[in-house]
Amino acid sequence: MPDGYLAADVPTPQPGTLPQPGTSPQPGTSPQLGTSPQPGASPEPGLQQRLALFNATRFNPALPTATWREDIATQAERLREEGEWLEQRRGAVAGRAAAAPRDADGFVAWFQELERTGPGQGDALFTWLADEASLDEMRWFLTQEVAGEAGFDDLAALTQVKLSQQAKLEVARNYWDEMGRGNPKGMHGPMLEVIADRLGLQPTLATTVPESLALANVMAGLACNRRYAYHSIGALGVIEQTAPSRAILVARGMKRLGIPPQDRHYFDLHAVLDIKHSEAWNAEAIHPLVAENPAVAPAIAEGALMRLEAGLACFERYRAELWGEGAALAAPAAQASESSGRRGFCVR
Ligand SMILES: [Fe+2]
Ligand SMILES: [Fe+2]
Numbered sequence: 154m155p156d157g158y159l160a161a162d163v164p165t166p167q168p169g170t171l172p173q174p175g176t177s178p179q180p181g182t183s184p185q186l187g188t189s190p191q192p193g194a195s196p197e198p199g200l201q202q203r204l205a206l207f208n209a210t211r212f213n214p215a216l217p218t219a220t221w222r223e224d225i226a227t228q229a230e231r232l233r234e235e236g237e238w239l240e241q242r243r244g245a246v247a248g249r250a251a252a253a254p255r256d257a258d259g260f261v262a263w264f265q266e267l268e269r270t271g272p273g274q275g276d277a278l279f280t281w282l283a284d285e286a287s288l289d290e291m292r293w294f295l296t297q298e299v300a301g302e303a304g305f306d307d308l309a310a311l312t313q314v315k316l317s318q319q320a321k322l323e324v325a326r327n328y329w330d331e332m333g334r335g336n337p338k339g340m341h342g343p344m345l346e347v348i349a350d351r352l353g354l355q356p357t358l359a360t361t362v363p364e365s366l367a368l369a370n371v372m373a374g375l376a377c378n379r380r381y382a383y384h385s386i387g388a389l390g391v392i393e394q395t396a397p398s399r400a401i402l403v404a405r406g407m408k409r410l411g412i413p414p415q416d417r418h419y420f421d422l423h424a425v426l427d428i429k430h431s432e433a434w435n436a437e438a439i440h441p442l443v444a445e446n447p448a449v450a451p452a453i454a455e456g457a458l459m460r461l462e463a464g465l466a467c468f469e470r471y472r473a474e475l476w477g478e479g480a481a482l483a484a485p486a487a488q489a490s491e492s493s494g495r496r497g498f499c500v501r
Pocket of ligand 1: 393426427430
């Protein structure tokens with residue numbers, strides 16, 4: 154599954170509408186969709202927007218500029234901000250992660266159990282999407298997901314640098330599947346664009362709930378900082394492991410709403426393919442890495458839990474927006490002021 158928040162996923166900031174890197178968030182400019190952020194439960198919107206914009210620039214292929222020295226200073230500030238936030242998120246799951254076994258067989262069994270009992274698993278949002286959501290509600294959900302997406306392919310590519318051979322090969326095989334095994338029509342990223350285009354989704358930073366941005370920011374932060382390399386292995390692996398059950402339900406909802414098979418192919422594909430990806434990731438990446446060095450087990454566990462907790466926060470916010478008191482569905486096409494280019498997608 155793709156996941157994360159990379160350059161091309163982020164809309165071009167419009168002057169006066171989005172916070173710029175290095176500036177303080179302005180009251181009234183944070184993303185609001187239907188209901189107010191839940192005090193104490195939601196990430197601080199300004200931070201997530203700043204990190205999203207940072208991720209939009211840090212991965213973007215670019216050319217030399219005259220301001221590169223100043224840019225480094227800004228990047229350093231963002232890296233510190235990102236690091237503080239990731240450490241906070243890591244601290245919230247460290248106790249649970251520390252309880253995971255350190256032997257490879259035991260650890261993989263613990264990891265597999267996350268599919269059944271991990272944070273956010275079996276969330277009622279998805280059966281509701283499958284059986285009850287209206288087309289507008291489904292479009293709102295999909296728009297949030299598209300806006301907060303990062304691209305599993307690039308996250309995997311970033312994560313595999315200098316990994317041990319067996320794990321590196323497994324990430325490479327997974328990446329090659331993401332690339333359609335060399336066939337552009339089989340690339341996963343562009344399949345998502347079909348969904349967004351056919352449904353007329355216009356994801357924007359300003360209209361994306363901070364929980365969705367936070368989910369992508371977690372993935373990008375883990376993949377980009379080598380001190381979190383093993384966290385990223387865990388976070389990517391748990392996506393593969395938990396996505397199929399949700400992909401099935403979203404696909405069922407889209408079918409019920411009359412969305413044709415070719416427009417929901419991405420979900421049908423991942424409902425099956427990610428089961429195989431997960432089995433291979435656990436056996437060929439996680440197992441050998443823990444067998445080689447048991448000290449990485451809690452790091453892999455923390456990454457998986459950080460990812461699942463971020464997903465759970467999304468589901469809770471989505472439910473509040475879609476089901477909550479006075480939930481005013483944002484009409485994505487009407488509300489959007491800027492749209493993203495390439496989209497990723499993730500059923501999280
Ligand atoms: Fe996958
Ligand atoms: Fe994929």
